[in-house]
Amino acid sequence: MTANGVPKPEEQAKLVVRNLTVFYGEKKAVGPVAMDIVGQHVTALIGPSGCGKSTFLRSLNRMNELIPGCRIEGDVRLDGDPIYGQGIDPVAVRRRIGMVFQRSNPFPKSIAENVAYGLRIGGVNDAREIAMRVERALTQAALWEEVKDRLNDSALGLSGGQQQRLCIARALAVEPEVLLMDEPASALDPIATAHIEELINELSEHYTVVIVTHNMQQAARVADYTAFFYLGELVEFDRTDVLFTKPNDSRTEDYITGRFG
Amino acid sequence: MSATGAGAVVRPDREAQARLAARRTRRNFVGDGAMAIASGAALLIVLAVLAIILVDILHNGLPRLSWAFLTQEPREGMTAGGIFPAIVGMVQMVILMTLAGVPVGVATAIYLHEYSSPVSPVTRAIRIAVANLAGVPSIVFGLFGLGFFIQFLGAGIDKVFFHGQKVYGQPALIWAALTMAVLTLPVVIVATEEALRAVPRELREASLALGATKWQTVMHVVVPQAAPGILTGTILAVSRGAGEVAPILFTGAAYFLPQLPTHLSSQFMSPSYHVYVLSTQSPDVDATKPILYATVLVLLVLTFTLNMAAVVVRARMRRRQGVPA
Amino acid sequence: MARQKRSSSARITVPPARPPKLTLAPAPLWHRAAEWTLRVLAVSAIVAIVLILVFIAKEAAPIFYSAAVRAEVTLSKMWVPQLWPGYDESASIWQPVSEIPKFGIWPLILGTLKITFVAMLFSIPLGVGAALYVAEYARPRTREILKPSVELLAGIPSVVLGFFALMVMATWFQDWFHLESRLNALVSGVALSFAVIPVIFTLSEEALRAVPRSYVEASTALGAARWQTTLRVVLPAASPGIAAGVALGLGRAVGETMIVLMASGNAAIVSASLVDSARTISATIAAELAEVVFGGAHYTVLFFLGTLLFLTTFCINSLGDWAIRRMKRRLGATS
Numbered sequence: 001m002t003a004n005g006v007p008k009p010e011e012q013a014k015l016v017v018r019n020l021t022v023f024y025g026e027k028k029a030v031g032p033v034a035m036d037i038v039g040q041h042v043t044a045l046i047g048p049s050g051c052g053k054s055t056f057l058r059s060l061n062r063m064n065e066l067i068p069g070c071r072i073e074g075d076v077r078l079d080g081d082p083i084y085g086q087g088i089d090p091v092a093v094r095r096r097i098g099m100v101f102q103r104s105n106p107f108p109k110s111i112a113e114n115v116a117y118g119l120r121i122g123g124v125n126d127a128r129e130i131a132m133r134v135e136r137a138l139t140q141a142a143l144w145e146e147v148k149d150r151l152n153d154s155a156l157g158l159s160g161g162q163q164q165r166l167c168i169a170r171a172l173a174v175e176p177e178v179l180l181m182d183e184p185a186s187a188l189d190p191i192a193t194a195h196i197e198e199l200i201n202e203l204s205e206h207y208t209v210v211i212v213t214h215n216m217q218q219a220a221r222v223a224d225y226t227a228f229f230y231l232g233e234l235v236e237f238d239r240t241d242v243l244f245t246k247p248n249d250s251r252t253e254d255y256i257t258g259r260f261g
Numbered sequence: 262m263s264a265t266g267a268g269a270v271v272r273p274d275r276e277a278q279a280r281l282a283a284r285r286t287r288r289n290f291v292g293d294g295a296m297a298i299a300s301g302a303a304l305l306i307v308l309a310v311l312a313i314i315l316v317d318i319l320h321n322g323l324p325r326l327s328w329a330f331l332t333q334e335p336r337e338g339m340t341a342g343g344i345f346p347a348i349v350g351m352v353q354m355v356i357l358m359t360l361a362g363v364p365v366g367v368a369t370a371i372y373l374h375e376y377s378s379p380v381s382p383v384t385r386a387i388r389i390a391v392a393n394l395a396g397v398p399s400i401v402f403g404l405f406g407l408g409f410f411i412q413f414l415g416a417g418i419d420k421v422f423f424h425g426q427k428v429y430g431q432p433a434l435i436w437a438a439l440t441m442a443v444l445t446l447p448v449v450i451v452a453t454e455e456a457l458r459a460v461p462r463e464l465r466e467a468s469l470a471l472g473a474t475k476w477q478t479v480m481h482v483v484v485p486q487a488a489p490g491i492l493t494g495t496i497l498a499v500s501r502g503a504g505e506v507a508p509i510l511f512t513g514a515a516y517f518l519p520q521l522p523t524h525l526s527s528q529f530m531s532p533s534y535h536v537y538v539l540s541t542q543s544p545d546v547d548a549t550k551p552i553l554y555a556t557v558l559v560l561l562v563l564t565f566t567l568n569m570a571a572v573v574v575r576a577r578m579r580r581r582q583g584v585p586a
Numbered sequence: 587m588a589r590q591k592r593s594s595s596a597r598i599t600v601p602p603a604r605p606p607k608l609t610l611a612p613a614p615l616w617h618r619a620a621e622w623t624l625r626v627l628a629v630s631a632i633v634a635i636v637l638i639l640v641f642i643a644k645e646a647a648p649i650f651y652s653a654a655v656r657a658e659v660t661l662s663k664m665w666v667p668q669l670w671p672g673y674d675e676s677a678s679i680w681q682p683v684s685e686i687p688k689f690g691i692w693p694l695i696l697g698t699l700k701i702t703f704v705a706m707l708f709s710i711p712l713g714v715g716a717a718l719y720v721a722e723y724a725r726p727r728t729r730e731i732l733k734p735s736v737e738l739l740a741g742i743p744s745v746v747l748g749f750f751a752l753m754v755m756a757t758w759f760q761d762w763f764h765l766e767s768r769l770n771a772l773v774s775g776v777a778l779s780f781a782v783i784p785v786i787f788t789l790s791e792e793a794l795r796a797v798p799r800s801y802v803e804a805s806t807a808l809g810a811a812r813w814q815t816t817l818r819v820v821l822p823a824a825s826p827g828i829a830a831g832v833a834l835g836l837g838r839a840v841g842e843t844m845i846v847l848m849a850s851g852n853a854a855i856v857s858a859s860l861v862d863s864a865r866t867i868s869a870t871i872a873a874e875l876a877e878v879v880f881g882g883a884h885y886t887v888l889f890f891l892g893t894l895l896f897l898t899t900f901c902i903n904s905l906g907d908w909a910i911r912r913m914k915r916r917l918g919a920t921s
Contacts, residue, residue, distance in 0.1 A: 061470065063466070063469070063470060066466070066469065068378070091472050091473070091474050092472070094469065094470055094471065094472040095471075095472035098470065098471070099470040101463065101466065101467065101470075103463065105461070105463035105464055105466065105467040106467075107464060107467065107468075107482060108464075108486060108581075117468070117471060117473075117481070118471035118472060118473075120481075121468075121471070121472070121473045121474075121477045121481065122472060167467070170467075170471065171470070171471065174471055174472060288811075289811035289812075289813065289814070292811060292813035292814070293811060293812045293813045295813070296718075296812075296813040296816060296817075297719070297723055299715060300715045300716065300718040300719035300722070300723065301719050301723065302715070303711060303712045303713075303714075303715025303716045303718075303719065304715065304716040304719045304720065304732065304736070306712055306716075307712055307713075307716045307736055307739065307783055307787070308732075308735060308736070310739070310780060311735070311736075311738060311739050314742065314746075314747075314750050314780075317750065317754055318746075318750070364627070365627050365630050368623070368624050368627035368628060369627060369628040369630060369631055371624055371628075372624045372625055372627070372628035373628065376621065376624065376625070377628070383629075386632050387628060387629065387631050387632055389904075389907075390631040390632040390634070390635045391631045392903065392904075392907045393635055393900055393903055393904065394631055394634060394635055395903075396834070396837045396838075396841075396899050396900070396902070396903030396906075397635075397638065397841070397896060397899065397900075398840070398841025398842070398843065398868055398895055398896070398899055399744075399841070399842075399843055399844075400841070400843040400868045400871050400872050400892070400895070401638065401642065401841070401892050401895055401896045401899075402638075403871075403872070403875075404642050404645075404871065404875075404888075404889060404892040405637070405638045405641060405642060407875070408641040408642055408644065408645045408889065409637055409638075409641040412641075412645070412880075413641065443634050443638075446630070446631060446634065447631075450631070474617055475621075476617040476620055476621055477617070500741065503743075504743025504744070504745065504746075505743065505744075505745075506743075506744075506745045506843075506844050507843040507844060507868075507872055510872055510875075510876070511875055511876065533743060533745050536745050536746065536749055537745050537748075537749075537844065537847075537848065540748070540749050540752050540753065540848055541752070541847075541848055550753075553749075553753075557746055557749055560743060560745075560746060561742065561743075561746055564741050564742070564743055565738065565741055568738070568741040572734055
């Protein structure tokens with residue numbers, strides 16, 4: 001299925017997905033998917049568990065390749081550059097398309113070192129530049145005020161919500177163009193969740209955000225565009241308000257009205 | 262429950278059931294008790310043996326133990342003085358062994374766990390080799406040291422560098438250390454792999470998602486996290502190295518040397534070898550007994566301390582990993 | 587379900603100029619070199635095992651082809667009892683250092699079997715029994731003290747166990763049992779069991795604790811007493827792991843050198859009695875290798891024995907590993 005909603009002229013497709021299919025061995029996990037992900041907007045992927053939305057998300061930054069037996073067919077282009085193909089380095093892809101995971105996974109290092117990690121392995125060595133970018137990333141993640149006095153403390157001492165924001169800051173420090181988020185708030189309490197949603201709102205001003213969520217209300221609150229996945233297929237993709245009020249497909253309507261989870 | 266075909270319901274005989282139940286209860290009581298007592302007795306015997314050995318050695322060795330004992334040379338045919346040269350020799354050998362063996366063992370474990378595919382024949386071959394290396398008798402390692410290091414490598418070095426003079430083609434510190442390094446390789450590999458396995462997958466994923474290469478992930482995230490486990494493996498290897506005798510019997514250990522080892526080709530003394538020789542070939546058993554017991558005590562204290570240090574490091578590592586969710 | 591208006595935030599700064607296009611940027615050269623070094627080093631274990639076998643067999647090979655060696659000893663002379671001058675009947679005698687060198691290896695094999703038998707006789711019940719107590723009956727806090735305590739026994743170097751057997755146990759045994767030889771198969775076998783018990787204990791305890799709770803619950807819910815559940819459910823379920831521990835312990839017993847070298851009396855005789863002095867293959871090698879002429883018949887035979895020992899323990903340990911792998915596979919669904 002192709003995109004139902006036509007992007008407004010000022011909304012350009014940042015990530016263009018065509019015919020993307022993910023196989024685990026012989027079994028098809030998800031696809032074929034065709035989708036235009038609009039730049040500097042939030043796109044949500046919803047659907048019941050096991051429908052393939054996380055698998056699809058992970059194929060956008062080539063993280064699926066880590067699973068043995070996984071095969072990807074199809075095409076994904078970032079601003080016109082293909083990210084799959086002979087001669088394309090997945091490491092370079094991941095520097096431009098970042099990811100935040102469902103359960104926060106800070107390194108057992110200090111807060112500052114966590115954020116600086118991506119910079120160091122990317123070859124940035126200047127201490128002042130690192131410090132500046134760490135501060136900027138933590139500010140963008142709305143965490144700077146809370147941790148600016150304890151940057152050298154262990155990241156594991158932060159609360160769950162703070163750790164997740166730290167992971168967001170860590171991903172932002174690398175200055176990706178696209179941020180993929182796999183159920184970023186599902187392990188958090190409602191207040192921390194609200195913080196994360198507010199953050200996503202603000203980030204979408206300048207970053208392209210693709211978020212997987214099992215919480216429809218969250219998609220409705222946060223996303224400009226929503227894609228509904230079911231049983232490994234992209235069923236419908238449209239602007240959020242259209243999808244939730246006038247869905248085209250009966251399966252979408254059933255899911256949204258809660259007829260199945 | 263449906264009735265029998267004839268239509269008659271079998272009425273349970275409550276009295277017989279009660280009698281059976283009472284007998285079973287008695288039997289169970291006895292059975293439970295017997296099993297607990299038997300297994301408890303086994304445990305007690307094992308611990309008692311351990312205690313007896315420790316007490317005997319402590320009791321007989323402690324009187325002779327002193328700072329002088331550890332820092333003096335043996336005198337008067339091993340009936341007086343101390344075991345300083347043996348301690349020095351052992352330390353030298355263990356240091357060489359660690360330098361040679363630990364990097365190779367850690368590299369093997371990293372390759373096995375992080376890089377190799379579990380189904381590839383090379384991986385399976387390495388694992389079989391490691392498992393069998395762990396089971397090779399220590400005397401066979403001694404033969405290996407003799408046949409390979411001394412007769413082959415050593416003799417070869419002599420021919421090329423020393424014009425046939427016998428320098429390395431005979432028992433030497435370096436050959437004993439290398440033999441021990443091969444012997445303790447499985448210990449290091451197993452401990453390192455255990456530590457690598459305990460590093461959560463999420464940390465690797467986080468690093469890769471930030472655009473790190475696999476090597477960077479391994480070096481900057483996985484190995485630092487696994488460092489305590491590597492330390493455990495090293496400590497255990499050192500403990501084995503200090504205690505094993507058979508591998509060094511023909512590859513470098515000597516009973517009495519006039520001076521401390523100065524070259525890789527020197528022979529060396531070692532407390533473990535010392536115990537063996539003093540026990541079996543001492544001309545005057547009663548006179549050397551105090552020195553013998555004290556040496557055994559030193560050896561025991563050393564290996565126990567090392568093993569306990571390894572246990573503590575491993576326990577702290579496990580506790581630390583329980584912290585992140 | 588209306589979306590909230592996006593708040594404009596001065597916090598979010600515009601990402602800087604576009605980074606270079608996506609191309610194949612090969613990892614820095616030294617990363618690749620480092621990874622290749624890892625691969626090369628990893629093969630070291632295979633190299634080691636192969637080298638061990640090759641170089642031991644190489645020194646033993648002359649028994650098959652060297653005329654000088656074969657003049658003194660051949661395979662058949664080792665295995666088949668020979669009629670030596672001065673003896674009434676043919677016998678297998680190990681007497682390499684004498685006017686007529688004799689290389690009958692049956693005394694050594696018998697000695698190895700006897701001492702191993704004694705060691706396993708003691709270590710299996712004690713090891714499994716202690717493991718049973720620690721795994722089934724001990725409270726978790728107590729277990730944390732008991733388990734390392736037993737494993738402390740594993741930390742005692744074998745030369746110390748041999749020393750203890752030689753100095754202390756031998757005297758006790760001789761006093762209590764009025765034995766003829768102070769150093770004999772019994773003493774060394776018992777001392778050997780101290781080294782084997784921790785091996786059996788560790789693996790058995792692990793196997794017993796790995797038995798899924800669901801089995802125990804099912805058995806108890808059916809009205810079984812505790813001892814019945816242990817005997818009929820837990821022990822059988824743990825038996826592959828216990829068997830693996832026994833196999834590994836057996837390998838350890840067969841190959842152990844120092845304890846038997848120091849405590850068995852080192853008399854290479856053919857005798858069924860457990861309280862006679864005995865000698866094992868490993869102790870023979872250790873005791874005699876220091877005195878041999880390089881390349882001579884005696885030297886060759888000792889290396890031959892070493893090869894035999896290597897192959898035997900190789901087989902026993904492979905069996906044990908196979909059993910461990912089977913156990914892990916069987917319990918695979920749960921762990």
